Amino acid sequence: MPVLEMRGITKRFGALVANDQITFDIEAGEVHALLGENGAGKSTLMKILYGLYQPDEGEIHVQGQRVSLKSPADAIAQGIGFVSQHFALIPTFTVTENVILGHEKQPILQHAAMRRQVVETAEKLRFNIDPDAIVGHLSVGQQQRVEILKALYRGCRVLILDEPTAVLTPQDTEKLFSILVELQRQGLSVVIITHKLNEVFTISQRVTVLRLGKVVGREQTANTSQTELSQMMVGRQTIPVTRNTDHHSQNEIKLNVQNLTMADRSGAPRLRGLSLNVRAQEIVGVAGVAGNGQSELVSILTGMAQPQSGSAQVSGNVMPFGNPGALSQLKVARIPEDRLKGVIGDLSVADNLMLEQVGQFTRAGHLNRKQIREYAERLIRDFHIKAAPDDPARTLSGGNIQKIILARSLAQNPEVVIAAQPTRGLDIGATEYVHQKLLEQKQRGAAVLLISEDLDEILVLSDRVLVIFEGMIVGEFAANDADIDVLGALMTGASSEKVKTHA
Amino acid sequence: MLKLRIERGSAPVWFRAIIPVIAVLITFILVSALVIVAGASPLSAFFELLINPLTKTTARADILMMATPILLTGIAVTVAFAAGYYNIGAEGQLYAGGIAAAWVGTQLQTESSVLMIPLMLIAGFIAGMLWALLPAILKVRLQVDEVVTTLLLNSVMLFLVSALLNGPWRDPVSGWPQSPTILAAAQFPVLIPRSRVHLGAIVAVIVALVIWWVMSRTRFGIEVRAVGKNRDAARFLGIPVGNRILMAALISGGIAGLAGVSEVGGIHYYMTSTLSSNFGYIGVIVATLGALTVPGAILSALFLALVNRGAISASRELDVPVYLGDVIQAALLLVGLATLLLNRYRIRRIR
Amino acid sequence: MDSLILLFAAMLRISTPILFASLGETLVERAGVLNLGIEGTLLLSAFSGFVAAQFTGSLWLGLVAAVLTGIALSLLMGLLTVTFGLSQHVCGLGITLLASGVALFAFRLIYGGASTPPALETSFVTLDILPGTAFAPLFSQHWLTYISLLCVPLVHWLLYRTAFGLRLRAVGEQPEAADTAGINVYKMRYLALILGGAFMGLAGAFLSLAQLGAFSHGIINGRGWVAIAIVIFGNWLPYRVLAGALLFGGVQALQLRLQAEGVPLPYELLLALPYILTIVAIAFVGRNASYPAALLKPYRRE
Amino acid sequence: QDEEPLVVFAAYATPIEEPWDGVIHVALQAAADEGRIEYEYQDEIGYSGDMEIVLREVAEETAPDVIFGDAFGNEEAVRRVARDYPDIAFVFGSGLGPAQPNLSVFDNWIHEPAYLSGLIAGSVTESGIVGVVGGYPVPEVNRIVNAFIQGVTEVNEEAEVRVTFINSWFDPAAAQEAAQAQVDAGADILFAERFGVIDVAAENELWAFGNMSDQNELAPETVITGPVWDMGPTIDFVLDQVEAGSYTGLDLKDFSMMAYGGASLAPLYGFEQTLDADLLKMVREREQQITDGLFRVNIDEATPNGAVVPENTTIGG
Numbered sequence A: 001m002p003v004l005e006m007r008g009i010t011k012r013f014g015a016l017v018a019n020d021q022i023t024f025d026i027e028a029g030e031v032h033a034l035l036g037e038n039g040a041g042k043s044t045l046m047k048i049l050y051g052l053y054q055p056d057e058g059e060i061h062v063q064g065q066r067v068s069l070k071s072p073a074d075a076i077a078q079g080i081g082f083v084s085q086h087f088a089l090i091p092t093f094t095v096t097e098n099v100i101l102g103h104e105k106q107p108i109l110q111h112a113a114m115r116r117q118v119v120e121t122a123e124k125l126r127f128n129i130d131p132d133a134i135v136g137h138l139s140v141g142q143q144q145r146v147e148i149l150k151a152l153y154r155g156c157r158v159l160i161l162d163e164p165t166a167v168l169t170p171q172d173t174e175k176l177f178s179i180l181v182e183l184q185r186q187g188l189s190v191v192i193i194t195h196k197l198n199e200v201f202t203i204s205q206r207v208t209v210l211r212l213g214k215v216v217g218r219e220q221t222a223n224t225s226q227t228e229l230s231q232m233m234v235g236r237q238t239i240p241v242t243r244n245t246d247h248h249s250q251n252e253i254k255l256n257v258q259n260l261t262m263a264d265r266s267g268a269p270r271l272r273g274l275s276l277n278v279r280a281q282e283i284v285g286v287a288g289v290a291g292n293g294q295s296e297l298v299s300i301l302t303g304m305a306q307p308q309s310g311s312a313q314v315s316g317n318v319m320p321f322g323n324p325g326a327l328s329q330l331k332v333a334r335i336p337e338d339r340l341k342g343v344i345g346d347l348s349v350a351d352n353l354m355l356e357q358v359g360q361f362t363r364a365g366h367l368n369r370k371q372i373r374e375y376a377e378r379l380i381r382d383f384h385i386k387a388a389p390d391d392p393a394r395t396l397s398g399g400n401i402q403k404i405i406l407a408r409s410l411a412q413n414p415e416v417v418i419a420a421q422p423t424r425g426l427d428i429g430a431t432e433y434v435h436q437k438l439l440e441q442k443q444r445g446a447a448v449l450l451i452s453e454d455l456d457e458i459l460v461l462s463d464r465v466l467v468i469f470e471g472m473i474v475g476e477f478a479a480n481d482a483d484i485d486v487l488g489a490l491m492t493g494a495s496s497e498k499v500k501t502h503a
Numbered sequence B: 001m002l003k004l005r006i007e008r009g010s011a012p013v014w015f016r017a018i019i020p021v022i023a024v025l026i027t028f029i030l031v032s033a034l035v036i037v038a039g040a041s042p043l044s045a046f047f048e049l050l051i052n053p054l055t056k057t058t059a060r061a062d063i064l065m066m067a068t069p070i071l072l073t074g075i076a077v078t079v080a081f082a083a084g085y086y087n088i089g090a091e092g093q094l095y096a097g098g099i100a101a102a103w104v105g106t107q108l109q110t111e112s113s114v115l116m117i118p119l120m121l122i123a124g125f126i127a128g129m130l131w132a133l134l135p136a137i138l139k140v141r142l143q144v145d146e147v148v149t150t151l152l153l154n155s156v157m158l159f160l161v162s163a164l165l166n167g168p169w170r171d172p173v174s175g176w177p178q179s180p181t182i183l184a185a186a187q188f189p190v191l192i193p194r195s196r197v198h199l200g201a202i203v204a205v206i207v208a209l210v211i212w213w214v215m216s217r218t219r220f221g222i223e224v225r226a227v228g229k230n231r232d233a234a235r236f237l238g239i240p241v242g243n244r245i246l247m248a249a250l251i252s253g254g255i256a257g258l259a260g261v262s263e264v265g266g267i268h269y270y271m272t273s274t275l276s277s278n279f280g281y282i283g284v285i286v287a288t289l290g291a292l293t294v295p296g297a298i299l300s301a302l303f304l305a306l307v308n309r310g311a312i313s314a315s316r317e318l319d320v321p322v323y324l325g326d327v328i329q330a331a332l333l334l335v336g337l338a339t340l341l342l343n344r345y346r347i348r349r350i351r
Numbered sequence C: 001m002d003s004l005i006l007l008f009a010a011m012l013r014i015s016t017p018i019l020f021a022s023l024g025e026t027l028v029e030r031a032g033v034l035n036l037g038i039e040g041t042l043l044l045s046a047f048s049g050f051v052a053a054q055f056t057g058s059l060w061l062g063l064v065a066a067v068l069t070g071i072a073l074s075l076l077m078g079l080l081t082v083t084f085g086l087s088q089h090v091c092g093l094g095i096t097l098l099a100s101g102v103a104l105f106a107f108r109l110i111y112g113g114a115s116t117p118p119a120l121e122t123s124f125v126t127l128d129i130l131p132g133t134a135f136a137p138l139f140s141q142h143w144l145t146y147i148s149l150l151c152v153p154l155v156h157w158l159l160y161r162t163a164f165g166l167r168l169r170a171v172g173e174q175p176e177a178a179d180t181a182g183i184n185v186y187k188m189r190y191l192a193l194i195l196g197g198a199f200m201g202l203a204g205a206f207l208s209l210a211q212l213g214a215f216s217h218g219i220i221n222g223r224g225w226v227a228i229a230i231v232i233f234g235n236w237l238p239y240r241v242l243a244g245a246l247l248f249g250g251v252q253a254l255q256l257r258l259q260a261e262g263v264p265l266p267y268e269l270l271l272a273l274p275y276i277l278t279i280v281a282i283a284f285v286g287r288n289a290s291y292p293a294a295l296l297k298p299y300r301r302e
Numbered sequence D: 001q002d003e004e005p006l007v008v009f010a011a012y013a014t015p016i017e018e019p020w021d022g023v024i025h026v027a028l029q030a031a032a033d034e035g036r037i038e039y040e041y042q043d044e045i046g047y048s049g050d051m052e053i054v055l056r057e058v059a060e061e062t063a064p065d066v067i068f069g070d071a072f073g074n075e076e077a078v079r080r081v082a083r084d085y086p087d088i089a090f091v092f093g094s095g096l097g098p099a100q101p102n103l104s105v106f107d108n109w110i111h112e113p114a115y116l117s118g119l120i121a122g123s124v125t126e127s128g129i130v131g132v133v134g135g136y137p138v139p140e141v142n143r144i145v146n147a148f149i150q151g152v153t154e155v156n157e158e159a160e161v162r163v164t165f166i167n168s169w170f171d172p173a174a175a176q177e178a179a180q181a182q183v184d185a186g187a188d189i190l191f192a193e194r195f196g197v198i199d200v201a202a203e204n205e206l207w208a209f210g211n212m213s214d215q216n217e218l219a220p221e222t223v224i225t226g227p228v229w230d231m232g233p234t235i236d237f238v239l240d241q242v243e244a245g246s247y248t249g250l251d252l253k254d255f256s257m258m259a260y261g262g263a264s265l266a267p268l269y270g271f272e273q274t275l276d277a278d279l280l281k282m283v284r285e286r287e288q289q290i291t292d293g294l295f296r297v298n299i300d301e302a303t304p305n306g307a308v309v310p311e312n313t314t315i316g317g
């Protein structure tokens, strides 16, 4: 008997049917992967299971008993734990406070006791974490562990992970998976949502595929293949991107960055004299463990932050820091780390597409609505955005929001492209598409700086790979002869002396 | 079988049309208890409040007069809120405008209204901006919350006015704490004879139209709205967030200042410490009831003016305490706001 | 020396209602709700407390009535802003309008516009803690004043040492997170409102049942707005809020003394002093103002 | 009266709980109770244009014989409407003059009893410090306070009078604190222009003077006396004129002064015994001289000391 079963679940958002008669079950001690493109309905289904959404139709059974999950509290009581796509942590609280929140056991807080329990739970999973650290200061990987800790502290039997690896480095992913194996050994069941097929095979025993809110397949992972799964998801054959590595190391330098240094609010150094350059017709990938300065590098190069020292040039011109407006003038295309900070959800798709170049659509301060609409319609067509110009941007799925950002910045024929986590949380189709677009830019002669925590992505796209560790570039490879193990070593700082190889 | 379900999605047009009616009915039920306690009939109370004013020409004119200041403050608040800048200080900015208007209106020796009145408006606008400047700077440069600074500056302004009128500005004729009367040329022409509808009404409408155009049709407008909706994204898009917040705050203050000019030039003809009866705060209500849109602000300003006008007669006609008007207005406001939610739902038949 | 003690005594008296109100507002805002209904809530509480005390002849029943009034109005605020998710600014102002209207409406109906304010036979007593010492005047205060001071550590303890406080702060910081942690966001916000409303009731009761033993127009006269300011000045921290309330009360007391001494200053500027000082102080703490991140934001799941 | 009562309407800018308008309301209510008039009123009309609306609507719809009220803060509006309805008698409290044909003005000219109160205060104070708490420094308040000061200093040169304004017509809590500040500063007798002051005097077992109405019952042990304003004489005169059809716009000042009984010193009750006999004799004599027109109390409307404001440098006009 499955520990948990969902029968004929239907969920509508207005006219849209996010889940359509979905049946889903979880066996004791299994890892069950849930696959599907953006908007397939994965998160919705899991939010229903966690009591965050109420299904319009269908039943949920736990241990054979029909249950009604009106709120997360009910779900927790049924032994269900949920780590959502966007972490549900309170940044200003400590790890301990976050873990015990809502499950404090006694009305008056005994901090010492609470800390002990948290540490104990963490040790059970063999990871160490400072119970007094302020969560806001932790790296993404650490925050995720806090989330898992929360679930276990509440004694969950079924742990749901919504795209846990989307934000993790290979190292963190490995750590996570070892934790999952440990949990499995302890008899817990895990549902893991992911877009990365290889992970499905690494970790799961069973896999369920959703498309457009319907179940289109459920298999023992052993009896299926990547191609079969991706066909189920996308409904067609997928072609891996083909990269031509014919770049010229003597091309002019389009982006040149020297000795960036930056400290965070607490004064701890985040960048320590980081330098790099990107040439025309070149994609340079920056690989690294989350929290080694990528975010800071990105916010500086996208104009959102000022370094303490250092400089940067775009095709010879000085890049002014902390002035996003000037960057579009310098033909720097920017894809932000957090796509929700790149679009304004309450404004229309058309407005979002034109705002960065609003000057081009303004005559004496007056907006040319007709011109804007035509422009938007063109980009929507060229970039296959599934939306109408007047739709509010917030109603779009992650993939389409990312397409808005691509369309907006790439349509300007940029000299330099700063692409930060460009495919985070995107499905195979969308990912493919983004990769294509970046390669197109390269063909055009643009210099592309790719900052990604997805090592595969970097290896697939980059001509040159840089390794960032503790705010410095500690290694450089020509992609062809990049060695995963050496890379991993450098990323984790294992070997500090600079490895250097030439293309 | 066939069942009905309520879900999100905009309500059918016919339903939206009757929402105000629903609001009035609910309010009616809620406050009728009070009305009866006061010994009056709820029906006649609502008739006096909502219908009667519309039946008399003089009362209709009064409504325009009463809508003038709250339309201006309502537009002022709309601009600021649209930028995500919560200016609760329209009250103080209104007084600043009033001071400037009275000063120009008493100092500038000229017979020509064509010269005088525009100068009063400009001076009032600038004064309102200046009074709005400090909280705006504190917000943009030091992240100081504007709700509290603007709120506090309202009180400061009232003391300032009082000091001015008890001191250097005290009217030498009446000795009452009010400024000397402004010159004839500074007094706004009356638009409707035997009424108090004055030039200020036209000023208010023009300002409303201009702001409507700016917010919906200009680069500045959309940038301000972008900042209001998502500051970080707006900044990423190269919009000078601080600058836009600052501009919106100052324009808001300036428009509130115009409300003060209009009250001095069109109603009182002198500066007084009782220039406004909470017009600044009512502006917040006008703006929000109007969903931060200009047409909405115009409608809600007229509606509040209607109820205000009704309240004046109602208390006398029914002889109930004058405060019944306030109670019913407040109830209407809250119920109205709540029933607007119905806009967002529709009932669907599914099988 | 003596005059200094008398000054401090006055400071405590003047601060009391503002302190009660600010502590209440602090709790509510910590849960993510800005209650601009406070001004009207104070007035209606003061009135209902007075009426109840006069008709039952019991100050204690009056106190209960005032507190219940504060709670009732806060529940209304909750219905509108927490349940319906309406604009906190407007609903707050609306409730102030409503409560003030109801209070003055009933005042007129019951007391028929008598031009001498109706007064109680007796009002709450003052307790002399250190009689006979040099500090006697300082510690000869209404018992509610002492309570208000004791409430400061109490509220601090509640916020930082109890599960209730942890949850309350959580729904004010990150309702989504609190929700997924199994906390009922709406319930917590209602509880915060109820508690805050009770404090506001005490503030009103202090004026009508302790300090004045009477009710009249203008009995609140902007004290609610001042409380709003002090909460932000106090950075949502109970002890800093206390400091703010005392600062305000102190400057008021000083202002009245300077006037009585005939200091050659327009007295309005003295009256404005507390407000200006508050703004200046806010400007200084401004940078590290630690907002409840979800303040003003209604919580919705779908 | 056998002929049918006159229809009287009153328009008050403040709530009738406010003492100034309260006096008018009480007197009109009394006339109504006698059956001499039919009385209707509207209060808290405020200062932002509503006064004109109310007056016009009343003039149009009920066309009363007389409209009483206070024009302070609404002078222009009142005068505009009065001009448009010459058949209605407008009788308004005002700081300005009357207007023909139909606008009469009155005011609370109770500086005389205030002066008499000052005589008592100046004589009984031991600390030599007398405290006064007022609302706003408007002429109506200033001349009462100044007359009170005149009385104090006449009998006691070195006595000092400290004046505090709370910048509100209400806010008794603030008035209390202001009074307490005076007591802390050594004042041993208080003049209560506003409510809240008498409580403080009572608590500190000091004496106090009420204002505007007889406030002895508030604290019989505390309230010696105080200036009292009575609108009765003014109202009677106006009603007589109107009934006789001889009404014209006048300054009715005199009817609010002691000679016509519009102003008086509140009864002393128990203090007849408590106070020094010679002092009472002196006060009564002076009272008589005033009513007989043999003694004039100065009318000084400048803001009194204690709340010093810069020299009256006026702009424009």
Ligand SMILES: Nc1ncnc2c1ncn2[C@@H]1O[C@H](COP(=O)(O)OP(=O)(O)OP(=O)(O)O)[C@@H](O)[C@H]1O
Pocket: A013, A016, A018, A036, A037, A038, A039, A040, A041, A042, A043, A044, A045, A085, A395, A396, A397, A398, A399, A425, A427, C301, C302
């Ligand atoms: N609260 C909501 N209101 C309206 N529509 C929603 C809401 N949540 C999800 N949707 C829509 O329902 C559909 C399914 O969304 P869901 O988040 O479940 O997809 P998903 O499979 O998780 O996609 P992704 O891989 O991007 O996370 C999408 O079209 C989405 O736009």
Ligand SMILES: Nc1ncnc2c1ncn2[C@@H]1O[C@H](COP(=O)(O)OP(=O)(O)OP(=O)(O)O)[C@@H](O)[C@H]1O
Pocket: B139, B140, B141, B142, B143, B144, B231, B232, B235, B239, B240, B241, B242, B243, B244, B245
């Ligand atoms: N994320 C945010 N949350 C809250 N307030 C913000 C945020 N971002 C900006 N603001 C407000 O806007 C003000 C200006 O922001 P910012 O300094 O980033 O704009 P800017 O682009 O630098 O414009 P300027 O250079 O004119 O200041 C800030 O001081 C702050 O008050």
Ligand SMILES: [Mg+2]
Pocket: A042, A043, A044, A085, A162
């Ligand atoms: Mg999802």
Ligand SMILES: [Mg+2]
Pocket: A290, A291, A292, A293, A294, A295, A296
């Ligand atoms: Mg990072």
